[in-house]
Amino acid sequence: MQPDTPNNNHNPKIRRLEITDISKGFIELLRQLTVCGSVSETQFQDRFQELVTEGENHVICVIEDENTERIIATGSVFIEKKFIRNCGKVGHIEDVVVDVSARGMNLGKKVIDFLTAHAESVGCYKVILDCSSENKAFYEKCGFNQKEIQMVKYFT
Numbered sequence: 001m002q003p004d005t006p007n008n009n010h011n012p013k014i015r016r017l018e019i020t021d022i023s024k025g026f027i028e029l030l031r032q033l034t035v036c037g038s039v040s041e042t043q044f045q046d047r048f049q050e051l052v053t054e055g056e057n058h059v060i061c062v063i064e065d066e067n068t069e070r071i072i073a074t075g076s077v078f079i080e081k082k083f084i085r086n087c088g089k090v091g092h093i094e095d096v097v098v099d100v101s102a103r104g105m106n107l108g109k110k111v112i113d114f115l116t117a118h119a120e121s122v123g124c125y126k127v128i129l130d131c132s133s134e135n136k137a138f139y140e141k142c143g144f145n146q147k148e149i150q151m152v153k154y155f156t
């Protein structure tokens with residue numbers, strides 16, 4: 001029998017980020033998305049505790065490879081409280097990445113489905129995200145449609 005690798009583990013569990021995930025390659029995974037800098041264990045723990053105080057309004061999910069105990073997929077959603085739409089709420093999906101060795105196995109879709117379901121469950125009227133044109137087809141497969149354009153101004 002083959003070992004249960006991400007390749008043949010068809011239903012890996014998705015869960016919320018835990019404080020011990022720093023030792024399971026969480027930051028290294030985020031480095032496959034963008035610049036992270038050198039996040040120390042203390043910095044990670046401080047930020048984690050800050051996010052805990054946000055409760056359901058800021059959720060980071062991860063998929064852990066149970067064989068290697070490494071984090072192989074992640075994404076986050078934060079909930080914006082508005083005045084428009086009868087004091088409506090909008091979910092913003094950010095920082096979605098799947099480990100290069102585990103792409104194409106539906107883990108990205110699983111992350112998006114989890115975050116989208118969370119936004120809906122807390123009463124958001126929509127969920128939005130920014131992406132590159134290369135990833136447009138992926139998000140379409142996840143049920144998203146292109147709308148308008150993104151503007152940005154960086155401070156650093």
Ligand SMILES: CC(C)(COP(=O)(O)OP(=O)(O)OC[C@H]1O[C@@H](n2cnc3c(N)ncnc32)[C@H](O)[C@@H]1OP(=O)(O)O)[C@@H](O)C(=O)NCCC(=O)NCCS
Pocket residue numbers: 032033095096097098099102103104105106107108109110130131132134135136137138139141
């Ligand atoms: C984009 C990313 C998250 C997709 O994750 P993934 O686990 O490989 O995607 P999935 O296996 O869940 O794909 C779901 C579906 O989308 C399709 N898909 C995935 N990436 C695609 C792409 N770039 N272009 C077209 N289709 C794509 C898959 O073929 C699959 O289609 P199917 O349901 O018909 O089989 C992953 O490639 C990644 O981490 N990329 C680098 C970081 C990044 O760009 N993150 C997004 C920031 S906005």
